[in-house]
Amino acid sequence: xxxxxxxxxxxxxxxxxxxxxxxxxxxxxxxxxxxxxxxxxxxxxxxxxxxxxxxxxxxxxxxxxxxxxxxxxxxxxxxxxxxxxxxxxxxxxxxxxxxxxxxxxxxxxxxxxxxxxxxxxxxxxxxxxxxxxxxxxxxxxx
Amino acid sequence: xxxxxxxxxxxxxxxxxxxxxxxxxxxxxxxxxxxxxxxxxxxxxxxxxxxxxxxxxxxxxxxxxxxxxxxxxxxxxxxxxxxxxxxxxxxxxxxxxxxxxxxxxxxxxxxxxxxxxxxxxxxxxxxxxxxxxxxxxxxxxxxxxxxxxxxxxxxxxxxxxxxxxxxxxxxxxxxxxxxxxxxxxxxxxxxxxxxxxxxxxxxxxxxxxxxxxxxxxxxxxxxxxxxxxxxxxxxxxxxxxxxxxxxxxxxxxxxxxxxxxxxxxxxxxxxxxxxxxxxxxxxxxxxxxxxxxxxxxxxxxxxxxxxxxxxxxxxxxxxxxxxxxxxxxxxxxxxxxxxxxxxxxxxxxxxxxxxxxxxxxxxxxxxxxxxxxxxxxxxxxxxxxxxxxxxxxxxxxxxxxxxxxxxxxxxxxxxxxxxxxxxxxxxxxxxxxxxxxxxxxxxxxxxxxxxxxxxxxxxxxxxxxxxxxxxxxxxxxxxxxxxxxxxxxxxxxxxxxxxxxxxxxxxxxxxxxxxxxxxxxxxxxxxxxxxxxxxxxxxxxxxxxx
Numbered sequence: 001x002x003x004x005x006x007x008x009x010x011x012x013x014x015x016x017x018x019x020x021x022x023x024x025x026x027x028x029x030x031x032x033x034x035x036x037x038x039x040x041x042x043x044x045x046x047x048x049x050x051x052x053x054x055x056x057x058x059x060x061x062x063x064x065x066x067x068x069x070x071x072x073x074x075x076x077x078x079x080x081x082x083x084x085x086x087x088x089x090x091x092x093x094x095x096x097x098x099x100x101x102x103x104x105x106x107x108x109x110x111x112x113x114x115x116x117x118x119x120x121x122x123x124x125x126x127x128x129x130x131x132x133x134x135x136x137x138x139x140x141x142x
Numbered sequence: 143x144x145x146x147x148x149x150x151x152x153x154x155x156x157x158x159x160x161x162x163x164x165x166x167x168x169x170x171x172x173x174x175x176x177x178x179x180x181x182x183x184x185x186x187x188x189x190x191x192x193x194x195x196x197x198x199x200x201x202x203x204x205x206x207x208x209x210x211x212x213x214x215x216x217x218x219x220x221x222x223x224x225x226x227x228x229x230x231x232x233x234x235x236x237x238x239x240x241x242x243x244x245x246x247x248x249x250x251x252x253x254x255x256x257x258x259x260x261x262x263x264x265x266x267x268x269x270x271x272x273x274x275x276x277x278x279x280x281x282x283x284x285x286x287x288x289x290x291x292x293x294x295x296x297x298x299x300x301x302x303x304x305x306x307x308x309x310x311x312x313x314x315x316x317x318x319x320x321x322x323x324x325x326x327x328x329x330x331x332x333x334x335x336x337x338x339x340x341x342x343x344x345x346x347x348x349x350x351x352x353x354x355x356x357x358x359x360x361x362x363x364x365x366x367x368x369x370x371x372x373x374x375x376x377x378x379x380x381x382x383x384x385x386x387x388x389x390x391x392x393x394x395x396x397x398x399x400x401x402x403x404x405x406x407x408x409x410x411x412x413x414x415x416x417x418x419x420x421x422x423x424x425x426x427x428x429x430x431x432x433x434x435x436x437x438x439x440x441x442x443x444x445x446x447x448x449x450x451x452x453x454x455x456x457x458x459x460x461x462x463x464x465x466x467x468x469x470x471x472x473x474x475x476x477x478x479x480x481x482x483x484x485x486x487x488x489x490x491x492x493x494x495x496x497x498x499x500x501x502x503x504x505x506x507x508x509x510x511x512x513x514x515x516x517x518x519x520x521x522x523x524x525x526x527x528x529x530x531x532x533x534x535x536x537x538x539x540x541x542x543x544x545x546x547x548x549x550x551x552x553x554x555x556x557x558x559x560x561x562x563x564x565x566x567x568x569x570x571x572x573x574x575x576x577x578x579x580x581x582x583x584x585x586x587x588x589x590x591x592x593x594x595x596x597x598x599x600x601x602x603x604x605x606x607x608x609x610x611x612x613x614x615x616x617x618x619x620x621x622x623x624x625x626x627x628x629x630x631x632x633x634x635x636x637x638x639x640x641x642x643x644x645x646x647x648x649x650x651x652x653x654x655x656x657x658x659x660x661x662x663x664x665x666x667x668x669x670x671x672x673x674x675x676x677x678x679x680x681x682x683x684x685x686x687x688x
Contacts, residue, residue, distance in 0.1 A: 012475065018482040025489065056471075083474030103527070105477035105520045107513065108485050 004049040004119040008032040009039040009065065010081075011057045019052070022108055028115075036060025040068055048076055050099075050118045052111075055082035055089055063092060070097050075126060077118035081106065152436050159428035167421045175410050182406035183380070186397050190382040191371050194395050198371075198384045200325055201339075205287055205302070205387060211237060212304040212313050213285070221311035224248045225256035234259040242321045244299060247314040253277060256311065271312075280305050280312050287387060290319060290347045300347075323348045332401025339391045340365065347391055365392055459635060459656060466637050466653075470523035477523070481516040484509050525650050526637060539574040539687060540582065542607055542615055549586040550605075553594065561599050564590075567606040575615060576687040577662055585655040585666075589619045589678050592651060595642065596623040597675070613684055620677040625670040634668055 006028050008019050016032040023030045031046065033039035037060055039051065051069060055062035066078050080093045083104040090101040099118040102111065215224070215233065223229050225248055234246050245260020253272025260266075271277040279286040285304045300322070303314035326337050326348055336354070339347040344357045344365055357365075364374070364383050371384045378400065384393045488509045496502055550557075550564055557564060593603045606618040626634060633639045635656040640649035659666040664682040671677050 014479055015475075015482070018479070018486060022482065022486055022489065083471050083478065103524055104474040105481045105516055107481055107517075108489075 002116070002119065002123075003027055003029065004116075005029045005031070005047055006115060007039060007042060007048045007051045009034075009036065009051060009057075009062075010054040011035065012054075023112070023115075026108075026112060036062070036065035036068075039065060040072065043069060043073055043076065048073070049122055050115050051076060051078045052115065053078050053080055053098075055080050055093065063089065063096065066093060066096050066098055075122060075129075077122045079114055079118050081111075148436055148440050152432055155432040155436065156429050159432060160425060163421050163424050163428065167417055171414055171417055174413055178406055178410055178413075179403065182403055183375070183399060186380055186399070186402040187373050187375075187382075190380060190395060190397055191373060194371050194382040194384045194393060197326065197337075197395070198386050198393055201386050201391075201393065204322065204325060208243070208302040208315060208317055209285055209287065209304060212302060212315055216304055216306040216311075216313050221248070221250065221256070221306070224313065225250070225311065227257045227259070230257040230259045240321075242318050244316040244318050246316075247312075249277070249312045249314060251281065251305075251310055251312070260316065276301065276303060277312065280314075281309055284309075287390070289341045289345065289390075319348075332397055332404075334398040334401050336396040337394065339386075339393050341391055342367075342389065352396075361394070364394060455632070455635075459660075462637060462653075463657060466526045470526045473519065474523050477516050477519055481513055481520075484512040484516070488513070522648060522650070525648070525654060537576040537685075537687065538579055540577050540579045541574050542572050542617060542682075543568045545579055545583055546586055546605060546607070546617070549583050549590065552587060553590050556591075557594055557603075560594055560597075560601070562594050562597060562601045562603060565602060565604045567604060569606075569608045572607060572609055572615060573612075573684055575682060575684045577682065577685065581658045582662060582682075585658050585680065586617075586619075588651040588655045593619060593621040593623070597621050598623075610681070615682045615684055617680045617682070618677055619680075620671060620675060622673070622675040625674060626668065626676050628670075631668060631670075635666075 006023055008016055008023070008030060009032070010016050010019075011034055013034065016034065020030045020032050031042055031048070033042050036057060039053070040060075042048070043051070053062050053065060053069075057065075060068075062080060062082065066080070069076060069078055077099045078097070079100055079102060080090070080098045081102045081104065082089075093101050099121060100114055102114060215237070219229070219233070224233070230246060230248055234243070237243070245258065245262065247255055247266075248257040249255050249271055253270045253274075255266065255269055255271070258266055276286045276288050280303045284307070286302070288301045288303075290298050290300045298319045299316050300319065301314055301316050303312055305312045326339070334352070336350055336352040338350040338354070340357060341347055342365060344362055346354065346356065360376075361381075364372075364381060367385060367389055368383075371382055374381045374383070378398060380397050380399060380402075382395045382397075385391070386393050488506065491499075491502065491506055491509070494502060499505070546566075546568075550566075554564075590603065590605075593601070597603070602622045604618070604620040606616075606620070608616040608618075610616050630639075630641065635652050636649075637653040638649040639653075640647040642649075656666055659680055659682075662682060663685070664680060666678060666680045668676060668678050
């Protein structure tokens with residue numbers, strides 16, 4: 001599996017810990033944040049490929065955080081994960097550009113798969129942008 | 143219970159209407175009838191009074207005329223002239239043009255008959271009247287009108303006699319009783335009325351029409367002298383009396399109340415008939431109106447109850463839904479922790495030295511069990527929250543019949559095993575509706591699967607589609623199973639409510655179906671069929687894309 005950077009955002013500390021531990025064991029680079037604000041801060045300063053975002057959090061909630069992430073780092077993919085889910089919030093998340101919407105309880109394998117898919121999407125997206133830039137550079141007179 | 147109440151209310155209302163109509167009508171009839179009767183009787187009295195007055199004049203005139211005629215003759219002719227038979231003959235022929243005088247006598251003051259003209263000449267010749275009461279009376283008073291008597295000739299008659307002023311002789315005329323009687327002929331009111339004249343002793347002077355030969359005791363009381371006309375009302379008759387001929391005779395006219403009431407009865411019967419018919423019509427209208435009115439109320443109440451029931455059901459389902467979602471959420475987080483931690487153990491276990499961990503296999507197995515049961519619990523919470531459903535953001539135009547056909551194809555095999563036949567009763571050319579097809583399909587699948595489970599071998603499932611008023615689509619899933627117990631009808635859509643054997647059903651299928659249909663903007667309801675089995679009805683709005 002390709003190594004990529006994941007940011008886990010959840011207000012529950014135990015969940016963050018175990019998730020970080022297990023993802024790291026699978027070879028990912030993982031950071032964690034306990035709130036939406038903190039997540040935005042981390043995104044600002046460090047490189048992140050995929051965000052695993054809890055929908056229901058005190059303070060800035062998942063949907064609002066998602067909106068800001070999309071504004072700030074349009075390339076970063078977001079996977080929503082929540083224990084409290086309704087079809088409506090799922091649909092809203094998808095409309096705002098989340099990669100997918102997952103519901104607790106979820107086992108590591110499918111989660112990992114989803115994160116990898118998200119990363120793959122991001123990578124392809126990035127590649128396209130890079131190629132477009134190369135083309136642009138090439139078309140410029142030296 | 144409720145129907146009894148309405149029946150009772152209907153009976154009461156009808157009764158009240160009956161009373162309201164019949165009581166005033168009866169009073170009206172009674173009052174009208176009695177006043178009509180009084181008016182009729184009063185009318186009879188008035189006409190009786192007028193009649194008797196008139197007859198009195200006629201009788202008096204008749205008698206006076208005879209008296210005047212005789213008085214005139216005795217004034218004109220001396221006894222020497224009238225005492226001669228031939229002269230009297232001439233006179234008789236001259237005065238008796240009307241034929242009311244039967245004969246004439248000329249009698250001298252000693253009572254000896256001087257001359258006679260009339261049909262009884264043979265039997266009356268040489269009769270002496272000196273001792274007759276009337277003769278004495280004439281000599282004293284100058285005139286006499288007798289009562290009716292048979293006399294020598296054995297025919298009812300009366301006499302009028304006058305004497306000349308010097309009382310030298312008496313001229314006597316016998317008046318035809320028949321003619322006198324005729325005067326009273328028209329003196330009758332009603333077919334059973336009576337009129338006659340009696341003298342002061344109560345002897346009848348003219349024949350009674352009713353065939354009386356003498357006065358009865360009651361009538362004798364009438365013979366009290368009085369001025370003018372007296373009208374006496376009796377039980378069955380009205381009697382008018384009037385003294386004539388200076389109180390010598392009494393004219394009595396009787397009218398039977400019954401007779402004079404004939405026109406009254408006719409009017410009364412007409413009125414009663416009209417009132418009866420009118421009140422019958424009103425009563426019918428009132429009864430029908432009451433019935434219609436109560437039916438309206440009953441229907442309204444039923445609709446209201448139905449609506450109330452639906453509202454309660456919707457509210458209950460909303461509450462239950464929120465509760466379920468809340469619980470699912472609270473459980474999902476711990477489940478996540480359990481599965482994460484168990485997964486962590488499973489990941490680390492292989493790193494242990496197999497020799498040092500005595501029960502490694504058991505641990506691996508236990509961890510796998512934990513993860514399995516978390517998955518199980520997860521499936522339930524996911525279904526409760528509707529998350530396991532495929533989220534399709536886009537609505538598509540769906541042809542209901544096609545969607546049902548597709549759903550049936552999923553279950554055809556199972557239906558075949560169970561020997562269940564599916565009858566399709568589709569409305570043709572149903573319009574498409576923009577709806578989340580896969581979700582709706584899940585509802586159909588739930589209902590068909592439930593039906594297959596319920597009816598078992600050889601059952602029949604009927605699926606019907608219909609269009610309602612161009613705005614709604616209706617899908618019915620009916621089976622011929624045992625139906626749903628009445629006490630379960632209200633709870634059938636509750637989450638975790640199941641009548642299946644433990645472990646066979648989660649009790650979420652219908653709850654989820656309910657939730658889906660509600661979110662699709664439709665309604666789902668259940669009822670038992672009269673022919674047995676249950677029928678689920680889904681009503682969906684027809685919507686267009688956009």
